[in-house]
Amino acid sequence: MKIAFVGKGGSGKTTLSSLFVRHLAARGTPVVAVDADINQHMGAALGLDDAEAAGLPAMGAHLPLIKEYLRGSNPRIASAEKMIKTTPPGEGSRLLRLQEDNPVYDACARPVALDGGSVRLLATGPFTESDLGVACYHSKTGAVELLLNHLVDGREEYLVVDMTAGSDSFASGMFTRFDMTFLVAEPTRKGVSVYRQYKEYARDFGVLLRVVGNKVQSADDVDFLRQEVGDDLLATFGHSDWVRAMEKGRPRPFSELEEENSRSLAALYETADASYELRDWERYTRQMVHFHLRNAESWGNAKTGADLAAQVDPSFVLSEDHPEAATAAVQPA
DSSP, X not given: OEEEEEESTTSSHHHHHHHXXXXXXXXXXXXXXXXXXXXXXXXXXXXXXXXXXXXXXBGGGGHHHHHHHHHTTOTTOOOGGGOOTTOOOOTTOOOBOTTSOOHHHHHHOEEEEETTEEEEEEEOOOOOGGGTTTXXXXXXXXXXXXXXXXXXXXXXXXXXXEOOSGGGGGGSGGGGSOSEEEEEEOSSHHHHHHHHHHHHHHGGGTOOEEEEEOSOOSHHHHHHHHHHHGGGEEEEOOOOHHHHHHHTTOOOOGGGSOHHHHHHHHHHHHHHHHGGGGOOHHHHHHHHHHHHHXXXXXXXXXXXXXXXXXXXXXXXXXXXXXXXXXXHHTOOO
């Protein structure tokens, strides 16, 4: 299951996405967490110290390896250099499974031990001053988009992505790559403004969107959110002494998280799990191709000097049952 956390900067989406990762790990559910935000804080939220968080390998730095591995023997892709972030898989491409070992995870993922188990953590890498004027952050998230395009995941395994803040998530087709999107909103006018943008833009693509209220202090806060987002409001989180202790570097066992906040995490899990029944791999593949062709025409063809529309395999549909998924799962690391 592919889950995204989005929201306004400062809304607390990194905190809530990391809590959700811990909730899944405590259930014994296999989890891969991805920090795709401009401000890379998920490692710290999962308990890494500053040196450990800074030492996470940047996916963007390994983009050539990622492309070469995913390209496999796909005859429609002449070389890894001709791949862009939206290049879809086809016959011969290597597909990824969340629980396998492969060169992509070897290079980019690091295990993080939690009191409920262990998870794999990947990070895009921070946006630095050296990037200014020569690149945009969306180029750094290209590695994540390629991973999502080639990922074959099942029901009881989760990829949880902490997305970049605000409406920047719309800069590519990555916002359509998820089974469920949780939008974290504070009970303020600014807090729900991103919700309106996301709701409008996502409507045409069938994106499943639920709102998670954060920093909720009263019944009036809940009423405000309900008035602004209606039935899209799924759950709320209030003040957490557990989170505050974590932020002070004084972690407590996850089992001591406040009961009310634990119930909210359970609601997120139940909603995410239920979305499995709504999966449509044909639509997923079709949207993947749509954004690839759009990017190819607007900038990709000029950048690579190739007709990237030729990379589309019209007979290929990504699915859990695709034979390449089984082949990829036994690829040597």
